Amino acid sequence: MSTVVSGTTKAGGKRHRDHDLWRSAYKKLKHEPDGKKILEKCHKTMQKESAKKGISIGHLGSSDGRQKLLKLINAHADSMKSHSGTYDKVLSTILKTKDVVSTGAAASPPAAIAVAGIFMVFSIHQDYLREEQAMLDCVTLIARIICRRAVEHKECESRPLESKELKELRQQLKWSYLEMYFKLLLTTAKLVYKLSIPRMQRWADTLVGWTDWTAEIASLEKAEREIVDDLDVIHHYKTNPAAQASPYWRKGRNTLHQNAAIGIESRVAELIETNSFDPNAKTTEEWTALSLAAEGGHLKCCQILLEVRGIDIESQNKDGRTALHIAAMKDRNEVVRALVRKGANLNVKDKDRKTPLHLAAEAGRLRAVEVLCNASGISLDLSDSNGRTALHLASLKKKAPVVKLLSDKGAKIDRKDSKKRTAFLDAADVGSTELLKTLQECGANINQQTLTHKWSALHMCASYGHSKALQALLSFPDINVDIQNTDERTPLHEAVLKNRTKIAQTLCNKGAAVDTRDKKKRTPFLDAAHAGNLDIIKKLKAKGADINQVSGRNKWSALHEAALKGKIELVRWLVNEGIKTDLRVRSGTKKGMTAREMAEQGGKEEVGEFLRMCEERG
Template sequence: MGNYKSRPPISCTDELKKKISESYALFRSKVIEELRPKESDWNEVQQAAANTADLCQLEQLLTEADCHEKTETGLTLLHIACIAGAPCSQLERLLKKGASVNILSKNQFSPLQLSVYRGDSEQVEVLVTYGADVNQAGHSGVGSLHIAAMCGHHEIAKILLDSGAKIDMGDLVKFSSLHIACHFGHEKVVELLLSNGSDINISGSVGDRPIHLASSKANLRIMQLLVEGTSQQKADVNVKDNEGHTPLHFCCKSGHLVTLHYLLDHQAVPHEANIYGDTPLHLACYNGKLEIAKQLVAQTGQESLIMENIFSETPLHSACTYGKSLELVKFLLEQQSVDINYQGKDGHTALHSACYHGHLRCVQFLLENRGDMNLVAAASDQSGDSEKREEQTALMWAFERGHDSIVTLLKHYKRPSEEGCGDYSQPGSLDGSYVAVPSPLGKLRSMTKEKIDVLQLRATLSHQFHLQITDLEFQETIGSGSFGKVYKGKVKGRTVAIKRYRASSFGAKSDVDMFCREVAILAKLNSPYVINFVGACLDDPSQFAIVTHYVAGGSLFSLLHEQNRLIDIHSKLTIALDVAKGMEYLHNMPLPIIHRDLNSHNILLEETGHAIVADFGESRFLRSTDEDNMTKQPGNLRWMAPEIFTQCTKYSVKADMFSFSLVLWELLAGELPFSHLKPAAAAAETAYHNTRPPIAITFPKPLVALLHIGWHANPDERPEFREIIPIIDECKQSQAVAMLSNVEPSSNPSLPLSLPMVTNQDSDGEGRDTPPMAGHVSAMRNHWEMEASRNSVSGSSEDKKRYPFPQLDKNGYVSDPMSTLRISMPLPLPPQAASSDSPPLSPPRQQAEPDS
């Protein structure tokens, strides 16, 4: 379907819940396997341990050595006695003979866990008395308290808690016993756990709380226990998991009306969207829950009916994606705000959704209710890195998915009021009748392009870069994005960064295309100023990963804006010089590379203070200098060049120079460019109002001129990186910078990322520490206000006219930024730097509430 990706049938959270159910189902099957042993394979003593009818037989045969003997499945005599339901006296005999109370079988079960599963409280008390570890993790990280919660044995759960069981201990997916009790619907266990102080809002591995699991069940009593809570804590009815699902989302997806009413009565927010943009009504419609949809609309209004998720689908689209409930579709169409032919952001209608998923009856119903088959959705054809828009009708969607019956229906459909089509009728003249079916070549091309890309990459990538997913050791998460997550990890003992792509991603771009392009670019790079490529996992899209050198210092963004570190001017110029050298390397390769996403997030810092350019997910090779098929708006909006933001498809490496100039300003000022604006508003200011960040009086003058030419509105006026490297280097080696940084001129030490502080005197005589080159708006404001005050007292009126001091707006920006340029430049600049036609820098427009 071009670049259209249908909404995933289940979310990551749903996938986890499925795995949990499967995990505990497997757990049960393994326990049952233990409880039904093959006695024919046992020796005489083992059979005696299982024989509860003749207790003397075991005592006659038992020796200390027998207590440690195991069956082929790893069962000891103590395991066997617990499985058989032996009396406590027999367990005590075995324990006194030296039987190990905490040994695990091959299926990872301790004797205590088997007794807990069977619900034998007497056995449990004996085992606990003889030192059984109540917190021992067995199969899937499950502890004894988890098993009691799963089976609903609240009396055994109380014994375990009294014996020191950790009430909030997590299993393999960080589910506590409270999670499990809510999942399996055991009210008494939930009540017991809450009364013993279990964390009511404890988070699982994807941020899911017990109330999320309870919401997907129809147990009102458990919901009441959680929401009404205890005197110390109560469950939040609007708490979100990592995907933004609230309890109401789970309730509507599962279709439990009683739970729905209870949550709404307790101030659950009805129109909240998850990270996919789905409201509870979306999920009800995706799962065909008619009664839930009716109650939601009746009690909470029609706001959700017109909300689109990130897949450009309203609840009507969602109902047609489900397609099995015509009553639900009919109900939605009866609502005043619903239009059967409403087109989402990508242009597709509910008819497109029904055609894509092959729902013949739903398609026919929509057609009979005036669904327009001629409306088109827009999809990108990304062949050859282009993004030409291809318009696709609902018929084309059905055709490419292979739904022949729907294709036939659409091809020959005519409305009841229309005359039949004759042999000489103009094709398409009667609202879609006898529409020509697109060539199957397009379908084949769409289906095979991504496979071809991967196969070609496997064939061309050097063998040394091929890695297996089993070669990777994943550690903590160090970053994330639309592609997936970045982990710190190891490969063959080497510390690396692992960029793991999601198994399925549903964005506007082809993740396979981006992955292949990034690997192809990284494999060709060899410079100390760009990230070092280690290898990639190419076997299967579900295992796609890119492995690079691990840079310990983190990103420049983190250093400046999260850690709020102050960097001396010498170190700032070291970073700027390294980035410029990295970009110069990329732009002057045999096949030049345009980065397209240069910003402080993608500049990594070594512990020595040197910088590395990273993240080539948006980058591409430039096969000619006159390409007119470039991607629209790749990269981060805050650092985006004006020609890219204005939807241009023809731009060059000079766009990277614009982004670099904003990064350079960010380094010098210690602030985000246009920090008072959201990213899209900042990009609009630079593109449509020619606004640039303010120039501080503390900025080195050569760099001020460099900023002006670097962020020039006309890309042709911007310099190349090879032209600016000598300027930054000379500035870095200058006497003034050395003095400010407390280093010897012309030396090149590896400086720590710290700033020597200079003590100034306030007007009240007290000392204050200020960074000499920080450039913060607050510091700039204080400095300018002080100078302005002095100027108003001591300066002549003529001087004030000729050299007015900068006035600041309420955000601390300079109203007359050109006033900082009146000092002569001590270092040489390229010819265009001195050009008088550089754009003036206007102050940012004031917005009460900037839009994103």
């Protein structure tokens, strides 16, 4: 059987490597930062596993590596045949893949890596607990896809005298196969990587985002559906060519787009040299070949395209983003440099009025931010549709190193957005201790207040419960611990109102005024009584709060507040501390009432009885 994966053959039957989609998928995986890391771990695990069986493997991606992997596969296959019962059907499917990569349509070193991986995972599935079935389902699906799609892969091959449209449809199918093989390799590598972790740590949270096997299965199924869709289009075109008006109605990508996206520079160069496609042609999402190459970080492809006469370096997609936007956002540092050298507009804005610097800062892409900041003509303080600068966005996303870099490069540290908020207030809002310290060191106004309600960073941290951030703020020499908002409430007021006991105690320990009155003439002590928080009440009293204080208008005391709420423990404590029990409310629906009368009217019998006994004792 000929090797379908390679697509075409040269004279003498030698495979044409440019059409080996398994190899292309393998190459793509190696160029992904996370993919490269996990693939290296997968390789080491396979080499160790092979060594246990007396098989020495050097480079897995070579022909020799494939032969050694086949030996490993055969060794596992022999031992797995003893399995029976629940796994008979699964085992049968997995064993079929051995033939596919040995002499069948997927006889390629990268395909052998995928198959060796699923054999390894299946052979020790007994070791797994909660993830056992999900991983087994993943392995089974990979095996089935490899077997199912190997035969249909022949539809990728062009035939003599075929129309240009049909050839392009087959190219679309080839692209889908490449994406699927990429996902097969990545998922298999993740499975093998999981096995490399010491057994006692295997189920710890060490692979966040890498062990959602249900999501992996869904991704693989989606990739296979793409192939089924492409096959349907080809079948429809072959049976009714006139009905297929556009060969790329589904994705809108031509061959140049495809090759630029996956970084096959030789093919990109060939297509450019032969004028096969307009270099500025757009997909249905209005991406150009340059944008796609920039997204993937394919520097050589970008350099080839940038040398094309008439290339539109400022072409924008549906989101208004140029190649520079995309490269900066994805941290494609070298591509950003290349685009900057070619004169890309540094300050171009997308539909949200964000520049490449905005996107890089928001994503925490420190290297890309540095390249952009060092470029001549960059504007550091441009605003997006919300009036936010790059420094604002970095603050909102807790990207302290980016904030420090932007400040060092001259970005305005106290620039206000459309809501008149500074980066320092944003940092307090999200509770980032590191960011608050960074901004303070950069000279930010630490007592800055919002426009509408005059909230400071301390108000936010006190109200939202950001205790560590609040402690950082209180360590700053010039912090105003008693700063008031439009309601004349201090951070201590807000902490008490939200029942933030530890934060209220911290503020008291840092010297916060305990008897400050807000617009309604209420103090933190009265608010604490209203909330029934005895711990805060005790702390405020210890710091000098007047136990007999009353509110401004109605003249409610802390005892009135506690009695109405039926807080018997608090009532007893207040009485024992000497609070006056005969104080009467001055106005409102409770006018003239004592705390006892208020409790009795409200059905708080235990409180009412206790206060009556206190009155009788005098």
